[in-house]
Amino acid sequence: MRLVRLSIRQLGVLAIVCCILFGALTLTATAAPNPISTHAKGVALIDVESGRLLYSSNGDKPMKIASLTKIMTAIVAIEHGKLSDMVKTSIRAAGREGSSIYLKKGEEMSLQNMLYGLMLRSGNDAATAIAEHVGGSEEGFVHMMNEKAQMLGLTNTQFMNPHGLDVPGHYSSANDLAKLTAYALKNPTFKEIVKTKVKKAPNPNDPWDYSWTNKNRMLTMYEGADGVKTGYTKQAFRCLVSSATRNGQQLAAVTINDGDDWLDHQNLLTWGFSNFPLSEVTHKGQPLNGYPLAVGRSLLYPFAEGEKEQLRSKLTLLDVQTTAYSLGERGYLEWFIGETKIGTTPVYEPLSSRITLPEHPAWAMPTHSALQVAKPWSSSFRSALMLTLSTLFGGKGAAGW
Incomplete structure (x- = not known):
């Protein structure tokens, strides 16, 4: 093997080139973000613009999701209904148990206002009335919800009702809910509703208007927060989907069965903005x-x-x-x-x-x-x-x- 004699100058330049090469190889290697954990049984974090899942833990596991169901209820109603339509409350809707905006039998309200009652106050009565109006019946609307889930590729999701009360066979996963939320947030009507902190609507039963304060505390406790939905049942426990926008980037976080969701969502969103800036x-x-x-x-x-x-x-x-x-x-x-x-x-x-x-x-x-x-x-x-x-x-x- 022929040996090559190098001058001092050549050795010095070679050392510099090797240092540059080593540094370049270090830069091109993907650096893993700092680890993060939550108290939830299922977690997902998504970039809304690209649809990239930034974090997931038990993300594909089907679970009970309580009122996170209403994200699908809202987007299906927005896409298939007419916002100015007057929705009449049936006896079935007025008697729906759980969280409510206290609609009375025969009461009429625009679909748009009813969607605010659905998403801000999580009205199960509003969910039922919307489903009957848009789908012809609650069962018909649930069929539309499942068709939409299939179209969006939500393979670990099945709906049995439009409100999220616990029944066998009603479930979704953190990853599916993240994908659904990213899709829904691209609809301007949905986006406007879920970021609203307080909404007033005409009240035919009293001399004062309805006034609905959003249950989503993230809207007031996290900078840039702009959605999306809370949920709770005795079987699903605490569920939350939140979104926030910073520097033109919107992220959405999902937790299912989380005992400390407000803190976890703040940490998830901050972690996402810090480690995955939109470029x-x-x-x-x-x-x-x-x-x-x-x-x-x-x-x-x-x-x-x-x-x-x-x-x-x-x-x-x-x-x-x-x-x-x-x-x-x-x-x-x-x-x-x-x-x-x-x-x-x-x-x-x-x-x-x-x-x-x-x-x-x-x-x-x-x-x-x-x-x-x-x-x-x-x-x-x-x-x-x-x-x-x-x-x-x-x-x-x-x-x-």
Whole structure:
């Protein structure tokens, strides 16, 4: 084996390069967030924008969920009902046991106001009246709830009623509730209702208005809190879904059967904001190097420390004969952290360059053809390192060691 004699200068530069390389490798490794624990039997924490589950403990275990059920009741009613409709209270609704807004038989209230009574005061009477109005019957509405759960991929969820009173076969999981909440919070009506601290509504039975104070104490005890729902039964025990927004990032926390939920939720949300800040992956209109294309949708993602350095993307261009192509889409970018896919964004021709193109432009490729448009940071660093060593050792590079 041929030995290479190094000058003092070369040894010094090599030491510096090795230190840089070691530091870079340390940076690209994902740092595990500080551990966190709660008093709950089931826990989940989710980033609302991306849908990324940031923390889960017994997250897929089906459990009784009490009035957290009403998150699904509300979003189904909002999507399928008309907020200005007047909802008439049946004798069945007026007599519903448990928490109540004290509706009387025959009383009429707008669906919108009844949803406030449902979510702020957890009215079981409101839940029943809403279900009968929107679903035609309580049973019909429960069928709609379960259809929605299936559509959202909530595989550990089954509803038997719209209010959450304990009955066999009525359950969900922390992870499913986190996914449901992230979905519901993207609806502006739902989002507005659950962040409301006090709501007044017309009262046909008395000379004064209804005044409902939200049972969710997180709204007044945690900075940025903006939802969502409390729950309790003797079998489910204390249940809570809370949400908060800081620096443009919204998180939602779920605990089931938790003896210290107010404290646990404050800790969970703070932990999430500290360890998974929301960052931009790409923005709408960003051009693609080497292609007459631009990103069609912004993408944000909550990165843990060290993850963003592993970000890479893959571009797939559409066949010109596809329907999507005829509608203007030219392909899509898939974004990865390592081998884990975190999102997809479409790509289009920039408006400024939309001119008449040939029927089969040179850059168009079939759907199965894909290429890398963003290398992991470590690959770029490795190339720069090899160039430095090649220069240092007179063109020998690493092979001359």
